[in-house]
Amino acid sequence: MTTTLNRPAAPRTAAPKQKPTFRQRLNVLDVKASPYLYIAPFFLLFALVGLFPLGYTFFVSLFDWHLLKGQGEFVGMANFAEVLRDRFFWNSLFNTMSIFLLSTIPQLVVATAIAAVLDQHLRAKTFWRMSILLPYIVTPVAVAMIFANMFGEQYGLINNILASLGIDRIMWMNETLPSHIAIATMVNWRWTGYNALILLAAMQAVPRDIYESAAIDGAGPFRRFFSITLPSIRPTMIFVVITATIGGLQIFTEPKLYDPRSAGGTARQFQTTVLYLWEMAFQRQNFGQAATIAWLLFLIIILFGIVNWLITRRIATAGDIRKIRTRVTSRRVR
């Protein structure tokens, strides 16, 4: 049984703009808002626990501020003047730079050598790669303990060996340079293999035919290494140096645990800047000056970063593969 209902005919002239349905509007909102929603957690959290504390550090540095008593008087730049006059601050900067250089330059040289050795047709490739990465999984705390023992002045393994060879015992703890070498050794031991793998990845990106044409042109292995490999991995090397800088200027664990009963040696002979910051904040309880030290170190690291970046832009292009390629091929064409 059917009944036909007379419906009013639909208006012939369709509305020029149909109102979007609720669903469509929801969809538009979804498309527009989602990207922001996905990045929001990162930016909010980072602002809260990353950027805000750094900015607030500057605020604290303008006050007399005590660990327990809290905020004191506004002193303006007095903390900065004080810290810049502070012998120990400059001493800590010197130690940091010295340890940083001792733990970056040899590390880079050795890591490049290891990478070059690994960049061949090796048997048991994965085994060798894992073996040089082994130190990386030992935590800095354990590394500091193991090496503090090995570098022991009285019973240390290294001094024992030196003594048996008839060499005088070295004061690895009490003298400035030996203590820096000991701490740099900890850093080098843990990071060399890691950086070697990064450099190895860069070496493997160099096209093999370049090596072949160079070899045909009569370049020996060393010549090939210095003329092809090194220029090609230069950008990666700079990258490694930059990361080493950011990390190296903030070194804390190794010097702290090398002599756990002091803050960087009895005469501050290996007190690094972050270690001095720690002492200033939690032993001398002077938050105002500690914040000043943190802020100054922050500026130094940023400065290093900018200088690094400028140098990178200068010479990153110099190691361009294509240039070498054209040079090699043009020579062969001739």
Place this chain on the structure above:
Amino acid sequence: MTVIENTKPESTRKFPLRKRIFGNGHRPGFLTYGLLFAFFLASAYPLWWSVVIGSRSNEALGQTWPPLLPGGNFWTNVGEVFDTIPFWLALGNSVLISGIITVSVVAFSTLAGYSFAKLRFRGRNGLMVAVIATMAIPTQLGIIPLFMMMRTLGWTGEIGAVVIPTLVTAFGVFFMRQYLVDVIPDELIESARMDGASMISTFWHVALPAARPAMAILGLFTFMTAWTDFLWPLLVLDAGNPTLQTALSQLQAARYVDYSIVLTGAVLATLPLLVLFALAGRQLISGIMQGAVKG
């Protein structure tokens, strides 16, 4: 301007060229493996040394030539370690802290990285530049206000205080973005959208499966970094509720350091990561070679 030079005469060397060419079936010789073995020894010996001393007593240190093999004192020393520090509590804390940080970093980095890699929105490039710029900022230097925040909240001594500063990292976002840009074809996202999937379900069903390998690598490195952190836990936790790293450092703080005990502790603390290394060493290596960086 071309100068026509005389071409070099054919090389008249003893060895055929082929053999001398790098990477052309050329097998590395004895010297290469000798060098590799030397690197291997340098990497492994300090660890072996801590096993040797950790299984003996302090007397072993007095000998001119150190013993090469472990002694039988290991379990006694382990007992000493357990008496001195709350080892299991510290281990549990470290696992918990590193786990929370890893989950948080990986989740938020994947979300933000996907958005930067695959979605179009106003201000995308500017915000990405902001992420890259913050990668170089040493957030560790904000510890004094962070410490004050934790104290105001009354969280000092709690696990929560340790995880707060590293819940997100700029590097994680950057790393995930670099990976996802190439890995997910735009057509895949479009077809999912045509089928009527909402934005979040597109992320869930298209982006997440593709991002899995990178998530594993990022997770691995985040876990390692969190596990090895020392300065921050040292500040906000006390001796009664330590992480493995701060507990270890207490072993060394005694007036008379018994190094066999200290090194036993170092061995015990390294064991969990050795296990991780045995299971995921290949991923760790490929992660480094793909450009994972120190966090």
